Amino acid sequence: MNMEELAEIGREIERHRIAGSDAMEALVAGTMTAEQAETKRKRLMQANQAIKDRLKALILRDYLTTAGQMGRMVKALEACEQEAERDRSADEQNYCQKCGRRFMWRNVGRDHYCCCDTCKTADWAGSNLFSNWRDEDPSDWELNKEILKGYRQA
Numbered sequence: 001m002n003m004e005e006l007a008e009i010g011r012e013i014e015r016h017r018i019a020g021s022d023a024m025e026a027l028v029a030g031t032m033t034a035e036q037a038e039t040k041r042k043r044l045m046q047a048n049q050a051i052k053d054r055l056k057a058l059i060l061r062d063y064l065t066t067a068g069q070m071g072r073m074v075k076a077l078e079a080c081e082q083e084a085e086r087d088r089s090a091d092e093q094n095y096c097q098k099c100g101r102r103f104m105w106r107n108v109g110r111d112h113y114c115c116c117d118t119c120k121t122a123d124w125a126g127s128n129l130f131s132n133w134r135d136e137d138p139s140d141w142e143l144n145k146e147i148l149k150g151y152r153q154a
């Protein structure tokens with residue numbers, strides 16, 4: 001809200017009020033005819049209507065600015081929520097849907113298996129998706145193979 005503009009409008013309203021009361025006094029004193037007073041009254045009413053229109057425009061502009069800012073804040077909040085939701089669903093993929101425990105990932109060569117050690121389930125997830133298998137050696141894979149023998153496919 002432009003306070004300078006509001007103060008200016010306030011001063012204008014006061015000038016109109018004084019002009020109106022001056023015209024009334026002049027009419028009573030006989031220094032102004034009824035016709036002149038009526039013309040002056042009409043002009044003042046028009047000027048006051050113009051002020052009302054200006055005030056309405058200011059209110060609308062103020063409202064739109066505030067509403068626009070709030071709208072952007074709501075959008076930002078929604079984006080945050082979506083982000084959090086996405087993180088959560090990505091993380092859910094690391095947990096067993098049956099028992100809720102975190103999966104163990106085991107490699108046999110370049111093949112990755114997603115295992116739940118509680119439910120004794122293992123799912124082949126793909127080959128060479130992660131590079132960690134390169135840090136392992138055949139003895140690791142033999143051990144994993146033995147573990148997976150007792151696991152069924154989820």
Ligand SMILES: [Zn+2]
Nearest residue numbers: 096099116119
């Ligand atoms: Zn499980």
